[in-house]
Amino acid sequence: MKKLRNLILGVDLLMLCIAAGKIAEHKMLCMVSGMEGEVVNRPSMNVTDLSTQDLVKKKVALTFDDGPNAKYTEKLLEGLKERGVQATFFLLGERVERSPDIVKKMYTDGHLIGNHSYEHVNLSTLSDEAAVVQVNKTNEAIYKVTGEFPEYIRPPYGCWKSNLDYKTTMIEVLWNVDPLDWKTDNSDAVVQRVVSDVEENDIILLHDASESSVNAAFQIVDKLQKDGYIFVTVDEILFD
Numbered sequence: 001m002k003k004l005r006n007l008i009l010g011v012d013l014l015m016l017c018i019a020a021g022k023i024a025e026h027k028m029l030c031m032v033s034g035m036e037g038e039v040v041n042r043p044s045m046n047v048t049d050l051s052t053q054d055l056v057k058k059k060v061a062l063t064f065d066d067g068p069n070a071k072y073t074e075k076l077l078e079g080l081k082e083r084g085v086q087a088t089f090f091l092l093g094e095r096v097e098r099s100p101d102i103v104k105k106m107y108t109d110g111h112l113i114g115n116h117s118y119e120h121v122n123l124s125t126l127s128d129e130a131a132v133v134q135v136n137k138t139n140e141a142i143y144k145v146t147g148e149f150p151e152y153i154r155p156p157y158g159c160w161k162s163n164l165d166y167k168t169t170m171i172e173v174l175w176n177v178d179p180l181d182w183k184t185d186n187s188d189a190v191v192q193r194v195v196s197d198v199e200e201n202d203i204i205l206l207h208d209a210s211e212s213s214v215n216a217a218f219q220i221v222d223k224l225q226k227d228g229y230i231f232v233t234v235d236e237i238l239f240d
């Protein structure tokens with residue numbers, strides 16, 4: 001059922017990619033889509049390496065786009081640490097350069113850091129050369145802070161061009177659950193949308209760009225942990 005839903009949403013994604021290129025407003029318009037990404041085979045963990053508790057837990061990934069946010073990201077990092085949760089952050093290069101200390105903390109806390117372009121542009125509307133500049137400038141900004149080049153990209157608006165798979169080394173990561181948190185300040189509504197829609201191995205899209213989104217993230221973690229979910233970074237969803 002979920003595959004069918006993702007297929008249908010994939011058509012929406014294409015339409016929105018076209019529309020997003022025409023929209024002047026810079027506000028995030030990231031939309032619902034099926035999860036995509038290259039899948040490679042890696043050795044699987046021996047079952048005896050896992051505790052019984054891990055075996056019964058359902059994996060889910062929290063992802064945050066558009067940061068680092070000078071006002072809200074640190075509060076988010078504190079709350080995730082209290083809850084023992086590691087998330088994935090898709091960062092904008094220009095904001096990494098403005099708030100390197102937040103990115104450093106994010107990295108030392110063990111979160112996975114990915115690329116979200118340099119200045120939140122629709123990469124599918126750019127020339128390949130200009131798109132590659134957006135990707136590489138962001139990777140370099142992150143490398144300067146963490147000493148590690150990101151492997152994953154979430155393109156703004158979910159709009160990627162397949163030929164960029166050959167011109168960059170990035171692995172595209174989309175999402176399965178989008179509560180449209182950037183559209184509302186009602187954190188309860190965001191929580192409700194996520195917990196009613198989420199399934200095992202889903203990737204949840206949020207933005208560390210408002211008080212309500214941060215509060216919603218904490219409530220989502222508290223609720224789903226009680227329901228037997230374990231929060232992992234996206235690489236563990238895509239490759240394990």
Ligand SMILES: [Zn+2]
Pocket residue numbers: 028029030065066116120156157
């Ligand atoms: Zn975005």
